Amino acid sequence: MASFLLKAAGVLVAAGAIGIGGWSFATGWHPAASQYPLQGLDLPENPGAIEWGTVRARGADFAYLVATSGKDRRDPGFEANWSAVPEAGLRRGAVHLYSLCQPGADQANAFNAFVPRTADALPAAVDVDYRADCTARPERADLVRELRTFITMVETHTRKPVLLRLSKPVESDYTISAAIERPVWATANLFPPAYAARAWRMWRASDIRRIDGIEGPVNWDVVAP
Template identity: 70%
Template structure:
Protein backbone atom coordinates (compact mmCIF):
# COMPACT_ATOMS: atom_id res chain seq x y z
CA UNK A 1 0.00 0.00 0.00
CA UNK A 2 2.80 2.45 0.82
CA UNK A 3 4.36 1.76 -2.58
CA UNK A 4 1.05 2.58 -4.23
CA UNK A 5 0.80 5.88 -2.39
CA UNK A 6 4.33 6.83 -3.45
CA UNK A 7 3.46 6.12 -7.07
CA UNK A 8 0.30 8.16 -6.69
CA UNK A 9 2.27 11.11 -5.31
CA UNK A 10 4.76 10.82 -8.15
CA UNK A 11 1.96 10.77 -10.70
CA UNK A 12 0.39 13.88 -9.18
CA UNK A 13 3.70 15.73 -9.29
CA UNK A 14 4.31 14.63 -12.87
CA UNK A 15 0.93 15.96 -13.96
CA UNK A 16 1.20 19.23 -12.09
CA UNK A 17 -1.28 18.56 -9.31
CA UNK A 18 1.20 19.39 -6.57
CA UNK A 19 -0.38 20.20 -3.24
CA UNK A 20 -3.34 17.80 -3.27
CA UNK A 21 -1.51 14.54 -2.62
CA UNK A 22 -2.54 14.29 1.01
CA UNK A 23 -3.95 11.17 2.54
CA UNK A 24 -7.56 12.03 1.68
CA UNK A 25 -6.77 12.77 -1.94
CA UNK A 26 -4.75 9.59 -2.36
CA UNK A 27 -7.24 7.22 -0.78
CA UNK A 28 -10.19 8.86 -2.54
CA UNK A 29 -8.67 8.87 -6.02
CA UNK A 30 -10.14 6.90 -8.91
CA UNK A 31 -9.96 7.26 -12.71
CA UNK A 32 -12.30 9.79 -14.27
CA UNK A 33 -15.80 8.37 -14.72
CA UNK A 34 -16.16 10.35 -17.95
CA UNK A 35 -13.37 8.26 -19.44
CA UNK A 36 -14.30 5.05 -17.61
CA UNK A 37 -18.05 5.03 -16.92
CA UNK A 38 -18.04 1.50 -15.48
CA UNK A 39 -16.08 1.20 -12.24
CA UNK A 40 -16.09 -1.30 -9.41
CA UNK A 41 -14.12 -3.29 -6.88
CA UNK A 42 -12.45 -6.63 -6.48
CA UNK A 43 -11.94 -8.09 -3.04
CA UNK A 44 -9.12 -10.23 -1.73
CA UNK A 45 -9.71 -13.48 0.13
CA UNK A 46 -11.56 -13.23 3.47
CA UNK A 47 -12.58 -9.58 3.07
CA UNK A 48 -14.64 -9.31 6.22
CA UNK A 49 -18.09 -7.70 6.52
CA UNK A 50 -19.21 -5.56 3.58
CA UNK A 51 -22.17 -3.18 3.38
CA UNK A 52 -22.97 -3.73 -0.27
CA UNK A 53 -25.66 -1.07 -0.53
CA UNK A 54 -23.19 1.54 0.69
CA UNK A 55 -20.54 0.30 -1.75
CA UNK A 56 -23.04 0.73 -4.59
CA UNK A 57 -23.92 4.22 -3.39
CA UNK A 58 -20.21 5.16 -3.47
CA UNK A 59 -19.98 4.52 -7.19
CA UNK A 60 -19.27 0.82 -7.65
CA UNK A 61 -21.12 -0.79 -10.54
CA UNK A 62 -19.75 -4.30 -10.03
CA UNK A 63 -17.79 -6.46 -7.62
CA UNK A 64 -15.43 -9.36 -8.21
CA UNK A 65 -15.02 -11.85 -5.37
CA UNK A 66 -12.35 -14.48 -4.82
CA UNK A 67 -14.11 -17.83 -4.81
CA UNK A 68 -11.28 -20.37 -4.88
CA UNK A 69 -7.50 -20.51 -4.66
CA UNK A 70 -5.51 -23.41 -6.01
CA UNK A 71 -7.17 -26.77 -5.52
CA UNK A 72 -8.03 -26.60 -1.85
CA UNK A 73 -9.05 -23.13 -0.67
CA UNK A 74 -12.62 -21.86 -0.79
CA UNK A 75 -13.34 -18.37 0.45
CA UNK A 76 -15.69 -18.71 3.45
CA UNK A 77 -17.51 -15.46 2.71
CA UNK A 78 -18.00 -16.00 -1.00
CA UNK A 79 -21.45 -17.58 -1.00
CA UNK A 80 -23.05 -14.96 1.26
CA UNK A 81 -21.48 -12.06 -0.60
CA UNK A 82 -22.32 -13.60 -3.98
CA UNK A 83 -25.98 -13.87 -2.98
CA UNK A 84 -26.09 -10.30 -1.62
CA UNK A 85 -24.73 -8.49 -4.68
CA UNK A 86 -27.81 -8.53 -6.96
CA UNK A 87 -30.05 -7.12 -4.25
CA UNK A 88 -27.59 -4.26 -3.81
CA UNK A 89 -27.72 -3.47 -7.54
CA UNK A 90 -24.18 -4.68 -8.26
CA UNK A 91 -23.04 -6.94 -11.08
CA UNK A 92 -21.03 -9.90 -9.80
CA UNK A 93 -18.01 -11.85 -10.95
CA UNK A 94 -15.96 -14.68 -9.46
CA UNK A 95 -12.17 -14.93 -9.26
CA UNK A 96 -9.94 -17.99 -9.07
CA UNK A 97 -6.43 -17.43 -7.70
CA UNK A 98 -4.23 -19.68 -9.81
CA UNK A 99 -1.41 -21.68 -8.23
CA UNK A 100 1.74 -22.49 -10.18
CA UNK A 101 2.27 -25.38 -7.74
CA UNK A 102 -0.93 -27.31 -8.42
CA UNK A 103 -2.49 -29.06 -11.40
CA UNK A 104 -4.58 -26.90 -13.71
CA UNK A 105 -7.35 -29.48 -14.19
CA UNK A 106 -7.75 -29.97 -10.44
CA UNK A 107 -7.93 -26.21 -9.93
CA UNK A 108 -10.61 -25.93 -12.60
CA UNK A 109 -12.59 -28.75 -11.00
CA UNK A 110 -12.36 -27.01 -7.63
CA UNK A 111 -13.71 -23.77 -9.09
CA UNK A 112 -16.45 -25.44 -11.13
CA UNK A 113 -17.63 -27.46 -8.14
CA UNK A 114 -17.85 -24.44 -5.86
CA UNK A 115 -19.12 -21.63 -8.10
CA UNK A 116 -22.57 -22.07 -9.65
CA UNK A 117 -23.26 -21.24 -13.28
CA UNK A 118 -25.29 -18.03 -13.04
CA UNK A 119 -26.88 -16.26 -15.98
CA UNK A 120 -26.17 -12.77 -14.63
CA UNK A 121 -22.52 -13.40 -13.75
CA UNK A 122 -19.69 -11.41 -15.26
CA UNK A 123 -16.88 -13.36 -16.94
CA UNK A 124 -14.87 -15.45 -14.51
CA UNK A 125 -11.41 -14.03 -13.82
CA UNK A 126 -8.31 -16.11 -13.15
CA UNK A 127 -5.61 -14.29 -11.19
CA UNK A 128 -2.11 -15.31 -12.27
CA UNK A 129 0.65 -13.88 -10.13
CA UNK A 130 3.67 -14.99 -8.14
CA UNK A 131 2.84 -15.84 -4.54
CA UNK A 132 5.07 -16.36 -1.52
CA UNK A 133 3.57 -19.78 -0.77
CA UNK A 134 4.58 -21.18 -4.19
CA UNK A 135 8.10 -21.04 -5.58
CA UNK A 136 7.44 -23.15 -8.68
CA UNK A 137 8.32 -21.55 -12.01
CA UNK A 138 7.26 -23.85 -14.85
CA UNK A 139 8.65 -23.29 -18.32
CA UNK A 140 6.66 -21.04 -20.62
CA UNK A 141 5.21 -23.77 -22.82
CA UNK A 142 3.98 -25.70 -19.78
CA UNK A 143 2.36 -22.66 -18.19
CA UNK A 144 0.61 -21.67 -21.41
CA UNK A 145 -0.73 -25.20 -21.86
CA UNK A 146 -1.85 -25.39 -18.23
CA UNK A 147 -3.63 -22.03 -18.30
CA UNK A 148 -5.32 -22.97 -21.59
CA UNK A 149 -6.55 -26.19 -20.01
CA UNK A 150 -7.90 -24.34 -16.98
CA UNK A 151 -9.61 -21.76 -19.20
CA UNK A 152 -11.26 -24.40 -21.40
CA UNK A 153 -12.63 -26.33 -18.45
CA UNK A 154 -14.02 -23.24 -16.69
CA UNK A 155 -15.52 -21.87 -19.90
CA UNK A 156 -17.28 -25.18 -20.46
CA UNK A 157 -18.83 -24.77 -17.02
CA UNK A 158 -19.68 -21.05 -17.15
CA UNK A 159 -20.41 -20.88 -20.91
CA UNK A 160 -18.61 -17.57 -21.33
CA UNK A 161 -14.98 -16.48 -21.90
CA UNK A 162 -12.60 -16.33 -18.96
CA UNK A 163 -10.72 -13.08 -18.25
CA UNK A 164 -7.01 -13.26 -17.39
CA UNK A 165 -5.74 -11.03 -14.59
CA UNK A 166 -2.00 -11.27 -15.14
CA UNK A 167 0.51 -9.48 -12.94
CA UNK A 168 3.27 -7.43 -14.52
CA UNK A 169 5.93 -9.73 -13.03
CA UNK A 170 4.33 -12.83 -14.56
CA UNK A 171 3.85 -11.21 -17.95
CA UNK A 172 7.42 -9.94 -17.98
CA UNK A 173 8.73 -13.45 -17.42
CA UNK A 174 6.25 -15.46 -19.52
CA UNK A 175 4.65 -13.06 -22.06
CA UNK A 176 1.42 -14.80 -21.16
CA UNK A 177 -0.92 -12.01 -22.27
CA UNK A 178 0.07 -12.56 -25.88
CA UNK A 179 -0.15 -16.34 -25.74
CA UNK A 180 -3.68 -17.00 -24.46
CA UNK A 181 -6.29 -15.10 -26.51
CA UNK A 182 -8.68 -14.01 -23.80
CA UNK A 183 -9.77 -10.63 -22.34
CA UNK A 184 -7.09 -9.14 -20.12
CA UNK A 185 -7.27 -7.49 -16.69
CA UNK A 186 -4.12 -5.47 -16.01
CA UNK A 187 -2.84 -4.30 -12.62
CA UNK A 188 -1.02 -1.00 -12.09
CA UNK A 189 -1.56 1.60 -9.38
CA UNK A 190 -2.56 5.03 -10.75
CA UNK A 191 -0.59 4.91 -14.00
CA UNK A 192 -2.36 3.30 -16.96
CA UNK A 193 -0.72 -0.11 -17.56
CA UNK A 194 1.07 -0.80 -20.82
CA UNK A 195 2.76 -4.13 -20.15
CA UNK A 196 0.21 -6.44 -21.78
CA UNK A 197 0.71 -7.64 -25.36
CA UNK A 198 -2.88 -6.77 -26.23
CA UNK A 199 -5.18 -3.97 -25.02
CA UNK A 200 -6.62 -4.71 -21.59
CA UNK A 201 -10.34 -4.93 -20.93
CA UNK A 202 -10.11 -4.09 -17.23
CA UNK A 203 -7.62 -2.17 -15.13
CA UNK A 204 -7.09 -2.41 -11.39
CA UNK A 205 -6.15 1.23 -10.94
CA UNK A 206 -5.74 1.37 -7.16
CA UNK A 207 -5.21 -1.05 -4.31
CA UNK A 208 -5.36 1.67 -1.64
CA UNK A 209 -8.69 3.40 -2.20
CA UNK A 210 -11.01 3.66 0.79
CA UNK A 211 -14.79 3.83 0.56
CA UNK A 212 -17.64 3.60 3.03
CA UNK A 213 -19.04 0.12 3.51
CA UNK A 214 -15.70 -1.71 3.63
CA UNK A 215 -13.07 -1.58 6.35
CA UNK A 216 -9.56 -0.95 5.04
CA UNK A 217 -8.32 -0.33 1.50
CA UNK A 218 -10.05 -1.84 -1.53
CA UNK A 219 -8.99 -2.72 -5.05
CA UNK A 220 -10.65 -0.27 -7.45
CA UNK A 221 -11.15 -1.28 -11.08
CA UNK A 222 -12.36 0.28 -14.30
CA UNK A 223 -13.60 -1.16 -17.59
CA UNK A 224 -12.13 0.06 -20.86
CA UNK A 225 -14.70 2.08 -22.80
Protein backbone atom coordinates in the same frame (compact mmCIF):
# COMPACT_ATOMS: atom_id res chain seq x y z
CA MET B 1 16.82 30.90 18.30
CA ALA B 2 13.17 31.00 19.32
CA SER B 3 12.28 32.58 15.97
CA PHE B 4 14.17 29.85 14.13
CA LEU B 5 12.34 27.10 16.06
CA LEU B 6 8.99 28.70 15.34
CA LYS B 7 9.77 28.86 11.62
CA ALA B 8 10.97 25.25 11.63
CA ALA B 9 7.81 24.15 13.41
CA GLY B 10 5.73 26.00 10.82
CA VAL B 11 7.53 24.24 7.98
CA LEU B 12 6.94 20.85 9.58
CA VAL B 13 3.25 21.59 10.10
CA ALA B 14 2.92 22.68 6.47
CA ALA B 15 4.75 19.58 5.24
CA GLY B 16 2.52 17.40 7.38
CA ALA B 17 -0.57 19.06 5.99
CA ILE B 18 0.65 18.49 2.44
CA GLY B 19 1.39 14.87 3.24
CA ILE B 20 -2.04 14.32 4.79
CA GLY B 21 -3.68 16.07 1.88
CA GLY B 22 -1.75 13.99 -0.64
CA TRP B 23 -2.66 10.74 1.10
CA SER B 24 -6.29 11.81 1.33
CA PHE B 25 -6.30 12.52 -2.41
CA ALA B 26 -4.65 9.16 -3.21
CA THR B 27 -7.07 7.12 -1.09
CA GLY B 28 -10.07 8.94 -2.53
CA TRP B 29 -8.95 8.97 -6.16
CA HIS B 30 -10.49 6.98 -8.98
CA PRO B 31 -10.46 7.41 -12.78
CA ALA B 32 -13.02 9.89 -14.06
CA ALA B 33 -16.42 8.36 -14.65
CA SER B 34 -16.76 10.51 -17.77
CA GLN B 35 -13.87 8.54 -19.29
CA TYR B 36 -14.61 5.18 -17.69
CA PRO B 37 -18.36 4.89 -17.07
CA LEU B 38 -18.21 1.33 -15.69
CA GLN B 39 -16.34 1.13 -12.40
CA GLY B 40 -16.28 -1.35 -9.55
CA LEU B 41 -14.08 -3.27 -7.16
CA ASP B 42 -12.50 -6.62 -6.56
CA LEU B 43 -12.03 -8.11 -3.12
CA PRO B 44 -9.16 -10.13 -1.67
CA GLU B 45 -9.62 -13.39 0.19
CA ASN B 46 -11.54 -13.17 3.49
CA PRO B 47 -12.66 -9.55 3.00
CA GLY B 48 -14.74 -9.27 6.15
CA ALA B 49 -18.15 -7.65 6.57
CA ILE B 50 -19.30 -5.40 3.72
CA GLU B 51 -22.24 -3.02 3.45
CA TRP B 52 -23.05 -3.63 -0.19
CA GLY B 53 -25.80 -1.03 -0.39
CA THR B 54 -23.32 1.64 0.71
CA VAL B 55 -20.73 0.37 -1.77
CA ARG B 56 -23.28 0.69 -4.57
CA ALA B 57 -24.14 4.21 -3.43
CA ARG B 58 -20.45 5.15 -3.63
CA GLY B 59 -20.34 4.43 -7.35
CA ALA B 60 -19.56 0.73 -7.74
CA ASP B 61 -21.30 -0.95 -10.68
CA PHE B 62 -19.83 -4.41 -10.14
CA ALA B 63 -17.84 -6.53 -7.70
CA TYR B 64 -15.44 -9.39 -8.29
CA LEU B 65 -15.09 -11.88 -5.43
CA VAL B 66 -12.37 -14.44 -4.80
CA ALA B 67 -14.02 -17.87 -4.86
CA THR B 68 -11.18 -20.38 -4.92
CA SER B 69 -7.41 -20.57 -4.65
CA GLY B 70 -5.46 -23.45 -6.12
CA LYS B 71 -7.19 -26.82 -6.03
CA ASP B 72 -8.15 -26.95 -2.39
CA ARG B 73 -9.03 -23.55 -0.91
CA ARG B 74 -12.50 -21.99 -0.89
CA ASP B 75 -13.11 -18.47 0.34
CA PRO B 76 -15.39 -18.67 3.39
CA GLY B 77 -17.18 -15.40 2.60
CA PHE B 78 -17.82 -16.05 -1.07
CA GLU B 79 -21.27 -17.62 -0.92
CA ALA B 80 -22.78 -14.93 1.31
CA ASN B 81 -21.29 -12.10 -0.75
CA TRP B 82 -22.25 -13.81 -4.02
CA SER B 83 -25.88 -13.64 -2.93
CA ALA B 84 -25.68 -10.14 -1.42
CA VAL B 85 -24.04 -8.38 -4.38
CA PRO B 86 -26.99 -8.55 -6.84
CA GLU B 87 -29.45 -7.75 -4.07
CA ALA B 88 -27.64 -4.41 -3.70
CA GLY B 89 -27.87 -3.70 -7.43
CA LEU B 90 -24.32 -4.61 -8.45
CA ARG B 91 -23.18 -7.13 -11.04
CA ARG B 92 -21.00 -9.98 -9.75
CA GLY B 93 -18.03 -11.97 -10.95
CA ALA B 94 -15.91 -14.75 -9.48
CA VAL B 95 -12.11 -14.90 -9.29
CA HIS B 96 -9.80 -17.91 -9.07
CA LEU B 97 -6.31 -17.43 -7.65
CA TYR B 98 -4.19 -19.65 -9.86
CA SER B 99 -1.38 -21.74 -8.37
CA LEU B 100 1.75 -22.42 -10.40
CA CYS B 101 2.27 -25.51 -8.21
CA GLN B 102 -0.90 -27.44 -9.13
CA PRO B 103 -2.42 -28.87 -12.33
CA GLY B 104 -4.83 -26.60 -14.18
CA ALA B 105 -7.49 -29.33 -14.42
CA ASP B 106 -7.55 -29.85 -10.66
CA GLN B 107 -7.94 -26.12 -10.10
CA ALA B 108 -10.72 -25.85 -12.68
CA ASN B 109 -12.60 -28.72 -11.04
CA ALA B 110 -12.37 -26.92 -7.69
CA PHE B 111 -13.68 -23.67 -9.18
CA ASN B 112 -16.48 -25.31 -11.16
CA ALA B 113 -17.66 -27.31 -8.17
CA PHE B 114 -17.89 -24.22 -5.97
CA VAL B 115 -19.03 -21.38 -8.24
CA PRO B 116 -22.59 -21.71 -9.56
CA ARG B 117 -23.35 -21.03 -13.19
CA THR B 118 -25.68 -18.04 -13.20
CA ALA B 119 -26.94 -16.11 -16.20
CA ASP B 120 -26.29 -12.72 -14.61
CA ALA B 121 -22.66 -13.42 -13.68
CA LEU B 122 -19.79 -11.52 -15.25
CA PRO B 123 -17.05 -13.57 -16.94
CA ALA B 124 -14.93 -15.45 -14.42
CA ALA B 125 -11.39 -14.19 -13.87
CA VAL B 126 -8.21 -16.18 -13.28
CA ASP B 127 -5.57 -14.28 -11.31
CA VAL B 128 -2.03 -15.32 -12.27
CA ASP B 129 0.64 -14.01 -9.91
CA TYR B 130 3.58 -15.18 -7.84
CA ARG B 131 2.42 -16.25 -4.39
CA ALA B 132 4.27 -16.92 -1.17
CA ASP B 133 2.87 -20.44 -0.83
CA CYS B 134 4.22 -21.57 -4.23
CA THR B 135 7.85 -21.23 -5.32
CA ALA B 136 7.47 -23.15 -8.59
CA ARG B 137 8.49 -21.42 -11.81
CA PRO B 138 7.36 -23.74 -14.61
CA GLU B 139 8.55 -23.53 -18.19
CA ARG B 140 6.46 -21.13 -20.27
CA ALA B 141 5.06 -23.88 -22.49
CA ASP B 142 3.98 -25.88 -19.45
CA LEU B 143 2.31 -22.90 -17.78
CA VAL B 144 0.48 -21.90 -20.95
CA ARG B 145 -0.71 -25.48 -21.49
CA GLU B 146 -2.03 -25.81 -17.92
CA LEU B 147 -3.70 -22.40 -18.06
CA ARG B 148 -5.39 -23.30 -21.33
CA THR B 149 -6.73 -26.48 -19.75
CA PHE B 150 -8.06 -24.46 -16.81
CA ILE B 151 -9.65 -21.87 -19.10
CA THR B 152 -11.30 -24.45 -21.35
CA MET B 153 -12.85 -26.26 -18.41
CA VAL B 154 -14.07 -23.09 -16.69
CA GLU B 155 -15.49 -21.66 -19.90
CA THR B 156 -17.35 -24.91 -20.51
CA HIS B 157 -18.90 -24.51 -17.06
CA THR B 158 -19.66 -20.78 -17.16
CA ARG B 159 -20.28 -20.51 -20.94
CA LYS B 160 -18.42 -17.20 -20.97
CA PRO B 161 -14.83 -16.23 -21.86
CA VAL B 162 -12.42 -16.02 -18.95
CA LEU B 163 -10.62 -12.80 -17.99
CA LEU B 164 -6.85 -13.05 -17.52
CA ARG B 165 -5.77 -10.99 -14.51
CA LEU B 166 -2.02 -10.89 -14.99
CA SER B 167 0.46 -9.34 -12.59
CA LYS B 168 3.27 -7.36 -14.17
CA PRO B 169 6.04 -9.70 -12.87
CA VAL B 170 4.36 -12.82 -14.26
CA GLU B 171 3.52 -11.17 -17.58
CA SER B 172 7.09 -9.89 -17.88
CA ASP B 173 8.47 -13.39 -17.35
CA TYR B 174 5.93 -15.41 -19.36
CA THR B 175 4.11 -13.02 -21.79
CA ILE B 176 0.93 -14.99 -21.20
CA SER B 177 -1.25 -12.40 -22.93
CA ALA B 178 0.60 -13.06 -26.18
CA ALA B 179 -0.01 -16.80 -25.97
CA ILE B 180 -3.63 -16.89 -24.76
CA GLU B 181 -6.16 -14.70 -26.53
CA ARG B 182 -8.48 -13.69 -23.74
CA PRO B 183 -9.45 -10.27 -22.32
CA VAL B 184 -6.67 -8.87 -20.12
CA TRP B 185 -7.20 -7.44 -16.65
CA ALA B 186 -4.07 -5.45 -15.80
CA THR B 187 -3.07 -3.73 -12.56
CA ALA B 188 -1.26 -0.45 -11.91
CA ASN B 189 -1.93 2.34 -9.43
CA LEU B 190 -2.98 5.72 -10.87
CA PHE B 191 -1.54 5.35 -14.39
CA PRO B 192 -3.01 3.06 -17.08
CA PRO B 193 -0.82 -0.05 -17.50
CA ALA B 194 0.88 -1.00 -20.76
CA TYR B 195 2.84 -4.13 -19.85
CA ALA B 196 0.64 -6.74 -21.55
CA ALA B 197 0.99 -7.80 -25.17
CA ARG B 198 -2.58 -6.68 -25.84
CA ALA B 199 -4.66 -3.75 -24.67
CA TRP B 200 -6.33 -4.29 -21.31
CA ARG B 201 -10.08 -4.77 -21.02
CA MET B 202 -10.13 -4.11 -17.30
CA TRP B 203 -7.74 -2.04 -15.20
CA ARG B 204 -7.25 -2.21 -11.45
CA ALA B 205 -6.50 1.48 -11.07
CA SER B 206 -5.98 1.62 -7.30
CA ASP B 207 -5.37 -0.80 -4.47
CA ILE B 208 -5.48 1.88 -1.77
CA ARG B 209 -8.85 3.54 -2.33
CA ARG B 210 -11.09 3.95 0.71
CA ILE B 211 -14.88 3.96 0.47
CA ASP B 212 -17.71 3.76 2.95
CA GLY B 213 -19.10 0.30 3.53
CA ILE B 214 -15.75 -1.53 3.54
CA GLU B 215 -13.10 -1.47 6.23
CA GLY B 216 -9.59 -1.00 4.88
CA PRO B 217 -8.31 -0.28 1.37
CA VAL B 218 -10.22 -1.34 -1.74
CA ASN B 219 -9.08 -2.62 -5.12
CA TRP B 220 -10.85 -0.26 -7.53
CA ASP B 221 -11.30 -1.24 -11.18
CA VAL B 222 -12.55 0.29 -14.41
CA VAL B 223 -13.68 -1.24 -17.69
CA ALA B 224 -12.18 0.02 -20.94
CA PRO B 225 -14.68 2.26 -22.75
